[in-house]
Amino acid sequence: MLVYDIEHLTKTYPGQAQPVNCEISLQIQAGEIFGMLGDNGAGKSTLVKQMANLVQSSSGKILLFDQLVGKDPLLVPRHVGYMPQDSLALNNLTLGEALYFTAHLRGLSRAAARQERDRLLETWQIQDLRHKTSRQLSGGQKRLLQLAVAMAGSPPVLILDEPTNDLDPVRRRQVWEILRRENHELGTTIIFITHDALEAEKIIQRVGILHAGKLVALGKPVDLKSGIDQMLRLELFFSPEEPPLLPDGLTPHVLDTGRWLVYIERLRAGEVLNSIDLDRVEDFRLYSATLEDLYLYYAHN
Amino acid sequence: MRTIKPQPWSSQLFDLTLMQLTNWRWSWRSMLITGTLAPLASLMALGTFSRHLGIETLSYILAGNLVMALMFENQGKVCSNFAFMQAMGMLNYFATLPLRRHLLILATVLSFLMLSLPSLAITLLLGSLFLQVPLHLHPLLLVVIPLAALPMAGIGALIGLSARSAEEAGSISLLVTFAAVAIGPVVIPPTRLPVWMNQLGNLSPATYAASALRQTLLGPVTERIILDFCVLIAFTALTFWLVGRKMEWRVG
Numbered sequence: 418m419l420v421y422d423i424e425h426l427t428k429t430y431p432g433q434a435q436p437v438n439c440e441i442s443l444q445i446q447a448g449e450i451f452g453m454l455g456d457n458g459a460g461k462s463t464l465v466k467q468m469a470n471l472v473q474s475s476s477g478k479i480l481l482f483d484q485l486v487g488k489d490p491l492l493v494p495r496h497v498g499y500m501p502q503d504s505l506a507l508n509n510l511t512l513g514e515a516l517y518f519t520a521h522l523r524g525l526s527r528a529a530a531r532q533e534r535d536r537l538l539e540t541w542q543i544q545d546l547r548h549k550t551s552r553q554l555s556g557g558q559k560r561l562l563q564l565a566v567a568m569a570g571s572p573p574v575l576i577l578d579e580p581t582n583d584l585d586p587v588r589r590r591q592v593w594e595i596l597r598r599e600n601h602e603l604g605t606t607i608i609f610i611t612h613d614a615l616e617a618e619k620i621i622q623r624v625g626i627l628h629a630g631k632l633v634a635l636g637k638p639v640d641l642k643s644g645i646d647q648m649l650r651l652e653l654f655f656s657p658e659e660p661p662l663l664p665d666g667l668t669p670h671v672l673d674t675g676r677w678l679v680y681i682e683r684l685r686a687g688e689v690l691n692s693i694d695l696d697r698v699e700d701f702r703l704y705s706a707t708l709e710d711l712y713l714y715y716a717h718n
Numbered sequence: 719m720r721t722i723k724p725q726p727w728s729s730q731l732f733d734l735t736l737m738q739l740t741n742w743r744w745s746w747r748s749m750l751i752t753g754t755l756a757p758l759a760s761l762m763a764l765g766t767f768s769r770h771l772g773i774e775t776l777s778y779i780l781a782g783n784l785v786m787a788l789m790f791e792n793q794g795k796v797c798s799n800f801a802f803m804q805a806m807g808m809l810n811y812f813a814t815l816p817l818r819r820h821l822l823i824l825a826t827v828l829s830f831l832m833l834s835l836p837s838l839a840i841t842l843l844l845g846s847l848f849l850q851v852p853l854h855l856h857p858l859l860l861v862v863i864p865l866a867a868l869p870m871a872g873i874g875a876l877i878g879l880s881a882r883s884a885e886e887a888g889s890i891s892l893l894v895t896f897a898a899v900a901i902g903p904v905v906i907p908p909t910r911l912p913v914w915m916n917q918l919g920n921l922s923p924a925t926y927a928a929s930a931l932r933q934t935l936l937g938p939v940t941e942r943i944i945l946d947f948c949v950l951i952a953f954t955a956l957t958f959w960l961v962g963r964k965m966e967w968r969v970g
Contacts, residue, residue, distance in 0.1 A: 418719070430794070447719075469814060470813075471810055471814070482719070483885065491724060491816050493814065493816070494722065494724075494813075494815050494816035495721050495722045495723075495816050496721060496722065497723065497814065498814070499810075499814040501810055501811075503807050503808055507811065509740040509741055509742075509743040509810065510740055511740075512739060514737070514740065518733050518737050519815065521725065521729075522724075522725060522727060522730065522815045522816065522817055523722045523815065524724060524816070526725040550743065552953055566811075570722060571720065572722055573719065573720040573721070573722075580747055603720075657957060671950055672884055713857045
């Protein structure tokens with residue numbers, strides 16, 4: 418089943434000459450985990466706001482479950498939980514109150530809303546913050562509150578604008594794990610924007626890459642990767658005083674002091690690894706093109 | 719396919735009012751100062767100088783200061799709250815919930831009205847004691863209090879939504895307050911005002927709110943109250959309609 422069907426979508430803000438996004442067409446299927454990557458100012462946030470009916474499109478159309486977004490003001494709220502990029506201040510509500518009221522306003526009974534509040538507090542491990550108002554929370558804690566609020570009442574679609582911003586690595590991993598579980602257990606369609614491409618790769622099923630307001634790539638990461646190159650990445654970590662010797666024909670790209678990235682052909686991988694003096698290497702990592710490589714390729718070519 | 723079923727409007731209004739009542743966490747201090755102490759100080763200052771002018775002048779001072787406590791306190795707080803919600807993305811949060819936006823406006827106004835009632839009662843009791851103006855409370859007072867607060871609260875919401883920043887909203891709101899108090903027979907009896915000011919006062923909801931409050935607090939209730947009710951209802955309907963139009967969920 419098609420959740421979103423977007424055709425030739427363009428948005429130009431009043432007073433601006435250039436469109437923020439231009440002629441975007443894409444479809445998102447039910448139960449899909451769809452990631453959006455792109456530079457700052459590429460038009461990602463505007464696009465998801467258009468999808469959440471918070472920004473009116475200049476041209477083109479968005480269908481949500483076959484109905485035109487914008488026609489019925491309750492269409493999006495009846496199906497979508499939206500998490501904005503900015504740190505939302507929920508007035509003077511405590512975290513527990515915000516979850517309870519959101520769940521209740523999303524149609525749960527009062528008893529079920531209380532259960533939902535407790536479930537979300539436990540899921541996100543934020544029970545100790547329950548009586549704090551959003552003003553008293555740190556940036557990362559506010560992000561968790563926003564995620565929990567977006568999920569309250571289990572809407573069938575989640576749109577999350579940079580869900581892992583401000584979070585430490587442990588919490589970031591927790592976010593991806595919870596989203597994967599939400600998708601797997603409830604079949605929730607998840608659409609999100611992220612700059613955390615390496616971590617997000619673990620759950621993304623399909624990706625759209627925006628550059629300068631245009632959708633420059635769309636598809637499964639594996640398909641898009643095969644389109645860019647077949648090179649493997651060999652990352653080498655070593656003591657700066659004693660760099661390893663590389664076989665002829667390989668050029669290292671310096672990533673940092675004592676850290677190189679070397680591109681090698683798949684067929685030569687074994688030969689290259691055998692020829693490197695591992696006594697001079699403290700650690701190494703061999704991998705194929707990542708989602709980040711994909712993003713860098715499309716955003717800069 | 720899962721869908722979210724919106725709550726009935728009465729549940730939405732109840733929830734939204736409870737949510738907005740949590741504003742007591744920041745507003746109680748200023749409610750105490752601007753909602754109680756400022757009208758009381760004004761009332762005492764004016765009362766001290768006007769005691770010899772008779773009961774009519776004193777009744778205007780009492781009712782006028784109650785109007786200040788009720789109308790402008792609500793207008794200022796509603797204005798600040800809408801400016802804050804707009805600036806902090808809170809309106810986007812409400813826009814993504816299955817609810818009617820007019821209920822959010824109504825809930826905000828109702829919650830700030832409820833929050834202002836204690837300061838109103840204190841101002842009324844202490845004011846009547848200080849000015850020695852006898853109270854003759856009429857049951858219609860229960861209708862007059864919300865009716866007096868609603869039009870200015872609607873204006874406050876309109877200012878909060880239209881201003882470019884919370885600071886700008888605060889300044890405009892203060893300006894409107896001074897203008898509404900200054901024009902028309904709100905604190906000063908009409909006999910002591912020039913004709914043009916009385917005529918100008920006919921355009922201000924504060925004039926009708928003060929008139930209705932005087933009648934239901936001090937008596938007697940006359941036919942004039944019908945005009946006061948009609949004008950206050952019309953002002954309320956107009957400001958709420960304008961706020962509903964202004965509070966478009968979507969950015970253009």
